[in-house]
Amino acid sequence: MARKSAPASKTTTAGKAAPAEAPDARRAPTLSSLRAEIDRLDLDLVTLLNRRAEIATQIGQIKHSQGLEIWSAAREDEVIARAVAGSSGPLPNETLRLIFRELMSGSRSLQKNLRVACLGPKYSYSYLAAVAKFGEAVDHVPVGSIAAVFEEVNRRHVQFGIVPLENSTDGRIADTLDMFIKLPNIKIRAEIRLRIHHCLLGRCEWSQVRRVYSKSQALSQCRNWLGKNLPQSAKVEVVSTAAAAELAQREEFAAAVASRAAAAAYRLNILAENIEDQPHNVTRFAVIAEVAEQPTGKDKTTLMLRLHNQVGSLNRILAPFEKYAVNLTWIESFPVPDAPKDTNPAYLFFLDIEGHVNDPPVQKALEAVRKKCDRLDILGSYPRSECIES
């Protein structure tokens, strides 16, 4: 347990006079006395951390015996929220969040070694989102495309995948929505709302940059900045921001728009930071898996609907949500990929609603919606999440 520092009063609670203070106790703490105190606290922490890990292992055994999943997004959010609420500083909340994330990542890995796929290479924003949700103690499996993340989950090569759903500046990520159409059995298990700060990375001087590599969305999120500050350079789209950083590492007069973490990983200089046009630039990622999530009490649900190609069909499917007071938080239309070309294009709609599919008002609304559309897929109910820094 944490030891307390020397008492301020010389009188004990029992009213007896305390023994005279040793001369050195009155002196200001020294570097070595403070370090000795930290050494003692660290040993106490190690004991507590191991005790916690033992309990998490027992929980893992119970989960195995009951066929329950090891990872619980809702429980992990709850543990972090409780730690932050119980803190009176001076550690910043973000630091506490990172410590508890790694603590749970470590205790989870004692229960089971999880594999998590994301769009790579390492230090892409998808990779940063994966680390933000699962910590470092999982096998991160960076793959070459969003489609490959879905395939890895579908073939059970990994338990979870991380895919971007939408960006606050740039809108929906078509490659992800397209894969939900192809593999509607894949479920959303959690969301990660990651604040995205882009940097310009390179080996040369800013004035020498001839080409700027990045993922299309990142180039688009920095369009004004790039137009103003690097008007002469060619903008070249590549598969991910981390792939762009790799290229900027190899080419002398190239730069990449990528994360600060990518700068360190690919040994690049940060030529400029926070170059995103909108200061509030957030990407929402989905954690995808084969199995759906249990209700947590503060959930949302993502739906995919195919409408009849008729007047008023969108209106008809929205009415039940109003009737049963189910709040709608996102709506995106997407042309049906396999629709015949000679007719008006048919549209799929992606919708987020508040609540879990097991909640009675959501059930009633969905029962009514199902009767009014061609097809309804429930892509998942999962806990709503806070925005976190990248």
Ligand SMILES: O=C(O)C(=O)C[C@]1(C(=O)O)C=C[C@@H](O)C=C1
């Ligand atoms: O509470 C649990 O279910 C645990 O398995 C323990 C624990 C933790 O370390 O706190 C670990 C993994 C889960 O994802 C959530 C929490």
